[in-house]
Amino acid sequence: MKKxxxxxxxxxxxxxxxKDVEKVMKAFTDVVTEEMKNGGKVQLVGxxxxxxxxREARQGRNPKTGETMMIAASRVPKFKAGKxxxxxxxx
Numbered sequence: 001m002k003k004x005x006x007x008x009x010x011x012x013x014x015x016x017x018x019k020d021v022e023k024v025m026k027a028f029t030d031v032v033t034e035e036m037k038n039g040g041k042v043q044l045v046g047x048x049x050x051x052x053x054x055r056e057a058r059q060g061r062n063p064k065t066g067e068t069m070m071i072a073a074s075r076v077p078k079f080k081a082g083k084x085x086x087x088x089x090x091x
Contacts, residue, residue: 036077046084053078 001009007025011018032042032050041051057073 044082046082048079048081048085051078051080052076 003025007018007021010025011021014021035042036050036052039052041049043049052075055074055076058071060069060071061067062069
């Protein structure tokens with residue numbers, strides 16, 4: 001499902017305009033992104049939680065040449081599914 005399809009489905013299910021859904025989705029992603037950038041965590045009980053994880057610097061290989069290279073430390077987004085979402089997947 002692509003973003004446009006998701007917005008259409010949410011608009012239909014919530015009986016609101018697609019334009020309003022687009023505004024809400026944009027605001028949601030902006031707030032979650034900002035919170036994670038600031039080191040916070042966003043929890044949606046039953047659905048899951050979003051947080052930033054730290055990756056340490058490590059050695060890797062260039063797949064084209066096989067040459068060893070250093071991969072810099074970085075912060076990456078992480079999502080952990082909640083119990084209700086996990087249970088729904090296995091019904």
